[in-house]
Amino acid sequence: MTDVHEHVAVVHEDHGDHHGHEEHHGPSGLLNWLTTTDHKVIGMSYTITAVIMLVVGGAFAELIRIQLMSPNGTLVGYAQYNELFTMHGSVMIYLFAGPFAFGALANYVVPIQIGAPDMAFPRLNALSYWLYLSGSITMLLGFFTAGGAANFGWVGYAPLSNAANSPGYGADLWIGALLLTGFSAIFTGVNLVATIFYLRAPGMTLFRMPIFTWNLLVTGILILLAFPVLTAGLIMLFADRHFGTHIYEVTGGGVPVLWQNIFWFWGHPEVYILALPFFGMVTEIISVFSRKPVFGYKGMVFATLTIAALSLGVWAHHLFTTGTVLLPFFSIMSLLIAVPTGIKMFNWIGTMWRGEIWFSTAMLMAIGFVITFLIGGLTGIYLASPPLDFFAHDTYFVVAHFHSVVMALVFGGLGGLYYWGPKMTGYMLDERLGKTQFWIMFIGVNLFTFPMYVLGLEGMPRRMAVYPHDIQWKTMNDLASIGGFLIGISTLIFVVNIVYSWKRYPAGDNPWDAGTLEWFTTSPPPHHNFYRLPPIRSERPTWDYNHPDQKALAHGHASQEGSH
Amino acid sequence: MDSTPQPPKGAKVRTSSFRRVRGLIALPVAALILSGCTVPSFGAYESDTTTGRSTYHLWQGFTIAAIIVGGLTLGLILWAVFRYRRKSADAIPKQTQYHLPLEWFYTIVPILIVFGLFAATVVVENKVTAEPKADVTIDVNAVQWGWTFQYPGTHALITGQTTQAPMFEMPAGANVHFELTATDVVHGFYLRNFNFSRLAIPGITNQWTFHAINTGEYFGQCTELCGLYHSIMYFRVKVVTMAQYKAWIASFNTPEGARAAEAAALATKQQLDSIIPTHPTTNHGVN
Numbered sequence: 001m002t003d004v005h006e007h008v009a010v011v012h013e014d015h016g017d018h019h020g021h022e023e024h025h026g027p028s029g030l031l032n033w034l035t036t037t038d039h040k041v042i043g044m045s046y047t048i049t050a051v052i053m054l055v056v057g058g059a060f061a062e063l064i065r066i067q068l069m070s071p072n073g074t075l076v077g078y079a080q081y082n083e084l085f086t087m088h089g090s091v092m093i094y095l096f097a098g099p100f101a102f103g104a105l106a107n108y109v110v111p112i113q114i115g116a117p118d119m120a121f122p123r124l125n126a127l128s129y130w131l132y133l134s135g136s137i138t139m140l141l142g143f144f145t146a147g148g149a150a151n152f153g154w155v156g157y158a159p160l161s162n163a164a165n166s167p168g169y170g171a172d173l174w175i176g177a178l179l180l181t182g183f184s185a186i187f188t189g190v191n192l193v194a195t196i197f198y199l200r201a202p203g204m205t206l207f208r209m210p211i212f213t214w215n216l217l218v219t220g221i222l223i224l225l226a227f228p229v230l231t232a233g234l235i236m237l238f239a240d241r242h243f244g245t246h247i248y249e250v251t252g253g254g255v256p257v258l259w260q261n262i263f264w265f266w267g268h269p270e271v272y273i274l275a276l277p278f279f280g281m282v283t284e285i286i287s288v289f290s291r292k293p294v295f296g297y298k299g300m301v302f303a304t305l306t307i308a309a310l311s312l313g314v315w316a317h318h319l320f321t322t323g324t325v326l327l328p329f330f331s332i333m334s335l336l337i338a339v340p341t342g343i344k345m346f347n348w349i350g351t352m353w354r355g356e357i358w359f360s361t362a363m364l365m366a367i368g369f370v371i372t373f374l375i376g377g378l379t380g381i382y383l384a385s386p387p388l389d390f391f392a393h394d395t396y397f398v399v400a401h402f403h404s405v406v407m408a409l410v411f412g413g414l415g416g417l418y419y420w421g422p423k424m425t426g427y428m429l430d431e432r433l434g435k436t437q438f439w440i441m442f443i444g445v446n447l448f449t450f451p452m453y454v455l456g457l458e459g460m461p462r463r464m465a466v467y468p469h470d471i472q473w474k475t476m477n478d479l480a481s482i483g484g485f486l487i488g489i490s491t492l493i494f495v496v497n498i499v500y501s502w503k504r505y506p507a508g509d510n511p512w513d514a515g516t517l518e519w520f521t522t523s524p525p526p527h528h529n530f531y532r533l534p535p536i537r538s539e540r541p542t543w544d545y546n547h548p549d550q551k552a553l554a555h556g557h558a559s560q561e562g563s564h
Numbered sequence: 565m566d567s568t569p570q571p572p573k574g575a576k577v578r579t580s581s582f583r584r585v586r587g588l589i590a591l592p593v594a595a596l597i598l599s600g601c602t603v604p605s606f607g608a609y610e611s612d613t614t615t616g617r618s619t620y621h622l623w624q625g626f627t628i629a630a631i632i633v634g635g636l637t638l639g640l641i642l643w644a645v646f647r648y649r650r651k652s653a654d655a656i657p658k659q660t661q662y663h664l665p666l667e668w669f670y671t672i673v674p675i676l677i678v679f680g681l682f683a684a685t686v687v688v689e690n691k692v693t694a695e696p697k698a699d700v701t702i703d704v705n706a707v708q709w710g711w712t713f714q715y716p717g718t719h720a721l722i723t724g725q726t727t728q729a730p731m732f733e734m735p736a737g738a739n740v741h742f743e744l745t746a747t748d749v750v751h752g753f754y755l756r757n758f759n760f761s762r763l764a765i766p767g768i769t770n771q772w773t774f775h776a777i778n779t780g781e782y783f784g785q786c787t788e789l790c791g792l793y794h795s796i797m798y799f800r801v802k803v804v805t806m807a808q809y810k811a812w813i814a815s816f817n818t819p820e821g822a823r824a825a826e827a828a829a830l831a832t833k834q835q836l837d838s839i840i841p842t843h844p845t846t847n848h849g850v851n
Binding site for chain 1: 616659667678682684689693749752761762765785787789790794795
């Protein structure tokens with residue numbers, strides 16, 4: 001035991017005994033926030049902005065659910081309804097899920113997990129945040145223009161999104177917002193990849209990186225492959241709208257379906273750009289609260305890489321009903337993604353297996369993720385089969401499928417906040433409120449999605465402001481709405497929890513007895529993150545330091561000694 | 565049924581787990597075979613076309629696979645969660661990280677399942693996208709926010725906007741070939757009872773064939789967001805016998821027949837208008 005302790009590397013000798021407060025001498029308060037390049041402050045800003053966007057997007061969703069509680073809903077008109085679901089989807093995908101996935105916790109945690117003092121390009125990192133914030137404001141400003149916000153769906157299909165069909169400034173603001181947040185994402189991708197490749201502490205080899213960091217590395221690479229395509233597509237869309245080009249216009253020799261190809265060539269890797277960081281969070285949480293190493297660590301990395309590789313070849317499963325794509329190729333590619341995803345699922349189960357599971361709120365959220373994601377994953381397999389997609393495409397079955405998936409990601413993200421929140425603020429969140437939030441949300445999510453699957457099978461198309469021709473759909477819509485309201489209530493409980501727990505329960509350095517490097521430093525970490533580092537000999541250096549006699553084992557080692 | 569041969573006595577330990585796995589697979593398969601055509605619908609509609617039925621059977625197969633795989637996985641999750649909850653705050657379990665045979669098992673088996681699902685997909689897909697010799701051809705044009713159905717070589721033309729829900733006719737028991745396009749934005753042609761949808765895209769003509777099994781009247785609507793009145797861009801199809809269909813087509817050849825068709829459309833419109841208030845519409849798409 002002492003053996004290990006002697007090898008602790010002192011990073012900042014002068015401050016070896018200080019805890020919590022940083023030695024950084026610079027501006028403080030608002031000026032500090034405006035000028036900072038500290039990845040922790042930026043990560044915190046990302047987190048707060050993204051959670052605000054979650055609440056904004058959620059508010060739109062509640063309005064949609066109220067409208068649909070009656071076949072002839074009159075809360076909003078057709079035009080406003082189109083704006084509502086467009087902005088719900090856009091805010092949730094572009095302004096919440098993406099930035100939260102690769103900007104918020106990633107920004108805060110990844111450098112610390114690999115023992116780095118900051119991101120590789122701190123000023124670029126600050127630029128990413130300000131682009132994200134200005135992009136978010138730009139998009140929402142659409143509501144204050146004469147024609148209202150963008151109203152052509154979050155996918156903005158051409159030619160509906162051209163100047164003739166969507167003349168309002170809201171559409172231009174939407175495009176501008178996506179360009180801003182798109183560049184923000186690209187810069188974050190550059191930063192993540194550079195940081196993870198070049199700033200790892202001595203001893204932190206690639207295969208000693210925590211799964212969360214691994215997933216963010218792969219996410220960063222996917223961002224670099226996918227986002228520039230969307231950005232180029234948006235510039236072409238803008239040119240069509242304002243500069244007289246006809247790239248997506250049949251009349252000038254253009255091809256409308258080109259937009260769908262470009263959009264989904266970004267859009268499907270984007271699904272995994274969103275998902276992989278949350279997979280990483282959940283992996284860490286399950287491992288820590290089962291008190292076991294990640295089961296099948298290398299298989300997990302392999303699965304992440306496989307998902308990323310396959311995700312670049314599946315975009316056209318969104319185009320099955322266009323009649324313009326090679327169905328069997330995109331079908332088998334899409335189906336194959338189930339394999340690495342299944343490996344992850346079984347690795348999570350394997351991590352819990354024979355563990356000592358501590359049901360903290362973070363762990364409950366992670367389990368909520370696994371179950372909800374199982375449902376979302378299985379229903380996704382149907383949609384990879386072209387004939388089944390012909391019958392489910394653009395119905396509520398698809399809506400239900402991706403809401404199962406994204407609500408699973410929300411569970412993962414909340415788990416991440418309950419897990420890393422103490423590291424970021426130095427204080428724990430209230431567990432009783434957290435568990436209440438979990439259960440209301442878990443019931444809400446399932447009450448919300450299951451009726452939508454049924455509605456899809458009964459033939460209800462998505463993006464319907466009214467459904468007077470089939471009033472039997474009302475019952476299922478009512479149930480889904482109640483589920484939606486429960487999700488809203490659970491989100492409010494989360495906000496209440498933050499306010500209630502503010503500076504109430506000091507966390508200490510390592511409240512969960514976790515294993516990765518961020519739990520070796522103070523909560524919150526000092527400027528440049530570490531006073532000292534433990535020796536890094538596995539993906540759990542803090543665990544090795546605290547439990548030197550509890551090394552990870554291969555099954556062969558462990559059991560054969562017992563049975564022979 | 566005692567078709568499972570008894571394992572030799574010496575091999576007892578090795579085969580027991582295999583037998584369990586085999587039982588796990590054999591049970592649902594046997595249940596499927598025994599129940600025959602009474603496989604539940606799992607919420608989907610059996611469909612009134614031949615291709616729609618194939619899709620429906622594919623849906624059933626996928627759902628059975630999903631229930632087996634999902635049920636097994638959910639069972640493992642719940643077992644792990646409840647069985648391995650911690651007994652004390654400082655107990656440390658065995659730090660097992662790898663079990664390669666197990667990891668290979670849950671890599672290989674999903675690959676096999678995926679190829680099974682893919683094989684079934686290809687079989688049904690080839691049926692759904694097949695282009696048999698057409699008995700009747702219908703050109704469909706989608707516009708904001710209505711439909712035009714034309715029968716090449718005849719005078720038949722059905723057109724209507726939003727809640728007018730234009731109703732076209734097609735014969736049962738015949739191959740009805742569709743050619744679908746759009747003139748303004750992307751629309752979706754969706755017939756829930758036929759388990760089928762296709763996008764209507766400007767500049768592209770999509771083709772497929774329906775072979776309706778029964779006569780009847782079905783409701784369809786636009787499924788791809790196409791602007792303001794997307795929610796109420798309805799149409800209907802009336803599947804009739806071949807004789808009725810021929811008579812209907814012939815009715816367009818006389819002025820009386822044309823007027824009758826017009827009157828029928830108007831009656832429908834009034835009926836639907838009593839459900840939803842109508843709105844001013846432009847007349848494009850009628851030419």
